[in-house]
Amino acid sequence: MSTWAIILIFYNIFVIFYFISINGFYLLLVLLSYFGLRKQRTVERVSDRYQTFHSAFYKPLTIIIPAYNEEATIVDTAYSALALKYPEYEILIVNDGSRDDTLPVLEKEFNLKKYARDYNNDIPCETIRGIYSSKDYPNLVIVDKENGGKSDALNAGINVSQFPLFCNIDSDSLIDADSLLKTIDLFARDWRTVAAGGTIRAANQCRIEDGQVTEINLSPKFWVRFQIVEYLRAFLFGRAGWSSIGGLMILSGAFSIYRRKAVVQAGGYNLNTVGEDMELVLRVQRVMKKINREYRVVFLADPVCWTQVPENYRSLKNQRRRWQRGLSESLFGNFEMFLNPQYGTTGMISFPFFLFYEFLGPVIEITGYLVFIFSVFVGILNPPFVILFLTAAILLGILLSTSALLMEEIYYRSYPRARDILVLFGYAILENLFYRQLHAWWRFRGLLDFFFTKRSWGTVERKSFSEKKQAVEQDS
Amino acid sequence: MIDPYLKILLYIIIALLVIITLLLLVIITNRYLVSVNQDKFRAKKQKWEELYLNYLQGDLNLKEIAESFKDEKRYYWLWKFFAPYLDMLDGSDFDKTKALCREISLIGHYRQKLEHGNLSEKATAARILGALRCKESITGMISLLDSKHQLLIQAASLGLAKSGESKTFFPAARALLDNTYFTYEGATEILAAYGENAAPLMVRFLEGETELLPGEGKDQSLKKKKKSFDLKTVDPSTYNSVMIDLLGFFRYREALPALHGLISEADPETTVHIIKAFLSIGEVPASFNLKSYLEHPYWVVRNFSARVWRLTGDREAIPLLIKLLDDPNWWVRFNAAEALYEAGENGLDILSMKAEGPDVKSAAISSYVLSRKGVELQA
Numbered sequence: 001m002s003t004w005a006i007i008l009i010f011y012n013i014f015v016i017f018y019f020i021s022i023n024g025f026y027l028l029l030v031l032l033s034y035f036g037l038r039k040q041r042t043v044e045r046v047s048d049r050y051q052t053f054h055s056a057f058y059k060p061l062t063i064i065i066p067a068y069n070e071e072a073t074i075v076d077t078a079y080s081a082l083a084l085k086y087p088e089y090e091i092l093i094v095n096d097g098s099r100d101d102t103l104p105v106l107e108k109e110f111n112l113k114k115y116a117r118d119y120n121n122d123i124p125c126e127t128i129r130g131i132y133s134s135k136d137y138p139n140l141v142i143v144d145k146e147n148g149g150k151s152d153a154l155n156a157g158i159n160v161s162q163f164p165l166f167c168n169i170d171s172d173s174l175i176d177a178d179s180l181l182k183t184i185d186l187f188a189r190d191w192r193t194v195a196a197g198g199t200i201r202a203a204n205q206c207r208i209e210d211g212q213v214t215e216i217n218l219s220p221k222f223w224v225r226f227q228i229v230e231y232l233r234a235f236l237f238g239r240a241g242w243s244s245i246g247g248l249m250i251l252s253g254a255f256s257i258y259r260r261k262a263v264v265q266a267g268g269y270n271l272n273t274v275g276e277d278m279e280l281v282l283r284v285q286r287v288m289k290k291i292n293r294e295y296r297v298v299f300l301a302d303p304v305c306w307t308q309v310p311e312n313y314r315s316l317k318n319q320r321r322r323w324q325r326g327l328s329e330s331l332f333g334n335f336e337m338f339l340n341p342q343y344g345t346t347g348m349i350s351f352p353f354f355l356f357y358e359f360l361g362p363v364i365e366i367t368g369y370l371v372f373i374f375s376v377f378v379g380i381l382n383p384p385f386v387i388l389f390l391t392a393a394i395l396l397g398i399l400l401s402t403s404a405l406l407m408e409e410i411y412y413r414s415y416p417r418a419r420d421i422l423v424l425f426g427y428a429i430l431e432n433l434f435y436r437q438l439h440a441w442w443r444f445r446g447l448l449d450f451f452f453t454k455r456s457w458g459t460v461e462r463k464s465f466s467e468k469k470q471a472v473e474q475d476s
Numbered sequence: 477m478i479d480p481y482l483k484i485l486l487y488i489i490i491a492l493l494v495i496i497t498l499l500l501l502v503i504i505t506n507r508y509l510v511s512v513n514q515d516k517f518r519a520k521k522q523k524w525e526e527l528y529l530n531y532l533q534g535d536l537n538l539k540e541i542a543e544s545f546k547d548e549k550r551y552y553w554l555w556k557f558f559a560p561y562l563d564m565l566d567g568s569d570f571d572k573t574k575a576l577c578r579e580i581s582l583i584g585h586y587r588q589k590l591e592h593g594n595l596s597e598k599a600t601a602a603r604i605l606g607a608l609r610c611k612e613s614i615t616g617m618i619s620l621l622d623s624k625h626q627l628l629i630q631a632a633s634l635g636l637a638k639s640g641e642s643k644t645f646f647p648a649a650r651a652l653l654d655n656t657y658f659t660y661e662g663a664t665e666i667l668a669a670y671g672e673n674a675a676p677l678m679v680r681f682l683e684g685e686t687e688l689l690p691g692e693g694k695d696q697s698l699k700k701k702k703k704s705f706d707l708k709t710v711d712p713s714t715y716n717s718v719m720i721d722l723l724g725f726f727r728y729r730e731a732l733p734a735l736h737g738l739i740s741e742a743d744p745e746t747t748v749h750i751i752k753a754f755l756s757i758g759e760v761p762a763s764f765n766l767k768s769y770l771e772h773p774y775w776v777v778r779n780f781s782a783r784v785w786r787l788t789g790d791r792e793a794i795p796l797l798i799k800l801l802d803d804p805n806w807w808v809r810f811n812a813a814e815a816l817y818e819a820g821e822n823g824l825d826i827l828s829m830k831a832e833g834p835d836v837k838s839a840a841i842s843s844y845v846l847s848r849k850g851v852e853l854q855a
Contacts, residue, residue: 042596045600046600046602057721115844115848116843117844135850188662189657191658392485395492406502410506418508421507
């Protein structure tokens with residue numbers, strides 16, 4: 001037998017074991033998240049949040065919304081933030097040097113007036129050109145600054161923020177009215193909590209009134225439906241599972257809350273990555289460990305943030321490539337956590353998992369398909385085995401996606417129509433037949449971007465919540 | 477003859493297909509059952525509501541109404557029905573509702589769960605029995621305060637608070653602050669459920685009856701784990717601070733002498749809590765010397781003292797407020813400027829003059845406050 005044949009055989013065996021181990025991990029996460037979500041529900045039942053958490057004891061909070069060329073969505077986002085139920089908070093919209101009418105739109109809608117407000121320079125950021133307050137809404141503040149990218153806008157927001165906690169929300173996202181209360185509860189019930197986040201769901205086709213999602217509808221677009229299933233899987237068993245064992249490595253940049261002090265100690269958001277949300281979570285953990293401070297990063301499935309997910313192939317592809325690049329940058333920027341027992345579950349389990357399965361996953365998956373086909377061609381593997389193995393792989397993927405749907409059905413039932421959940425079940429099946437493979441290819445391209453340092457954000461087509469289409473070029 | 481590997485794969489595929497189909501069936505069945513149960517509950521609720529209101533009006537007696545509820549063994553449904561009423565009712569209506577809950581075994585069921593249930597059942601039972609102000613369960617709930625589970629301590633504290641037994645305030649405070657991960661604010665939020673009835677006891681504690689606070693609980697494991705950051709290991713002054721905050725929250729005027737008695741010897745953190753309590757109550761003791769606190773070395777004390785100025789309107793303190801416009805801390809400058817704005821025309825003139833003056837800090841804060849108030853500067 002030739003060396004090449006031996007290499008091929010070993011690679012095939014490696015791919016099979018890789019496949020077994022990754023799916024074993026995922027099934028374990030499903031179980032962990034089931035119990036984790038059940039525990040969250042018990043806590044919810046026992047807490048008397050609506051009665052107790054409206055008093056003056058609660059820590060005030062700043063909501064930071066970075067905005068770059070967001071004239072289509074920014075007003076809805078601001079109204080959504082203004083509609084939140086929370087005793088004391090201020091909203092900081094950071095206009096990151098937009099080239100469109102983001103600032104004029106805000107000025108017109110909220111009756112803005114420039115004023116002299118002092119702020120700290122805890123974290124370096126681009127020049128702040130002006131700070132505006134609304135005459136109509138005293139807790140709405142607009143920070144106008146030179147363009148520096150999303151991370152820089154968030155850092156500027158942190159500098160201007162005055163409260164001990166801050167929440168970042170993407171400008172194309174809306175959060176449920178009681179999401180802040182639910183998430184802040186995680187900080188109140190555990191002094192170790194330094195960061196917390198909730199679930200992201202697709203707002204496409206949902207009815208929005210006064211900045212709140214009032215009717216949940218299923219988008220007719222198939223790219224969106226795939227993403228709904230994907231998001232359910234990522235949040236309801238991915239993050240819920242990791243959170244239940246204290247191994248959470250990422251909180252969504254679209255909605256998460258941090259202790260300001262911890263983030264300032266960590267140096268704020270990193271300007272050199274497109275995965276600033278994950279990178280910050282990891283860096284905060286490292287810094288907390290260095291200063292010998294106990295910490296927790298937690299996820300709660302119930303507080304929901306609604307976001308517009310890409311509706312076409314190009315935007316989705318760009319987003320996923322960017323995410324993969326962000327993941328890679330975050331992992332390599334915080335590599336000291338890898339197999340470092342100091343970081344507990346995160347260092348010993350989550351980090352290696354993300355490195356071997358999330359970072360390397362696309363390479364193994366793409367090369368696995370190719371090697372399988374080649375092995376059949378040269379007679380190393382017999383076709384029935386490959387067909388059955390791939391069938392089992394696809395069915396396992398379907399099982400994982402449908403488990404997330406089951407979790408959604410048991411705990412939340414967000415989609416009121418039974419038909420919608422059945423349609424999503426169909427998409428959970430379809431997703432594994434071609435979307436997953438396509439996704440692996442995009443992630444593979446994201447890895448190439450990482451290694452060959454592609455810096456552009458690509459093009460994202462963005463729609464206002466009131467259905468006005470607008471293409472937005474993001475090139476921070 | 478099929479290869480054994482292929483056979484295993486085939487079995488796996490069949491098993492996966494069966495599981496996926498089962499998942500689909502579970503989803504469909506669950507959706508159906510939830511919908512049926514919701515309809516059933518709605519129908520029952522409608523029927524119960526009518527009977528219950530008749531009972532409260534005296535058209536039905538306890539035995540008659542209990543007859544209509546007695547077949548219902550889904551106690552959580554019964555609880556869901558009664559919970560909103562229990563939150564709102566008081567006096568004889570509450571007593572009648574409680575008697576009904578006892579008659580239909582709702583109290584008995586949850587008392588049994590409190591003693592023998594699992595963690596989740598015990599926690600739920602503590603909350604429900606607390607809302608029902610069930611005196612027989614207080615011993616059981618107090619015993620949960622010694623639990624190692626934060627959820628049980630939280631549920632028991634809330635249950636005890638709702639049950640209206642003020643004397644359990646101190647064991648609950650001890651358990652929440654010593655034996656859970658709750659932040660100071662989180663624990664205070666829960667203790668606030670005790671309401672104003674617990675205020676006289678808190679005043680007695682602040683006046684020196686420290687023996688009201690029980691000894692440390694059995695389990696000190698969490699306390700040992702607490703490291704300093706922004707929640708410090710619980711020391712006696714923390715209990716003072718919690719009670720001072722709560723007295724302020726309840727706007728308990730009768731606490732003013734006790735608070736005033738404490739402030740002269742209080743540490744800076746406790747001083748802040750006392751001044752905040754004055755702000756919440758909306759009144760300061762007559763002999764309170766604000767000026768010394770406007771010059772306090774700790775900026776948080778200066779900050780809240782500037783806010784308290786509005787309660788006193790002490791004209792003699794205005795020069796100190798003007799001095800605070802140059803304070804190193806932004807919040808102190810801001811609240812001093814706000815206080816000066818409240819001082820009427822004189823204060824407005826001072827702010828306008830400072831806004832155009834050479835001192836950078838006082839000029840910035842004065843123009844900021846004036847612009848927030850919509851006052852246009854002439855320049």
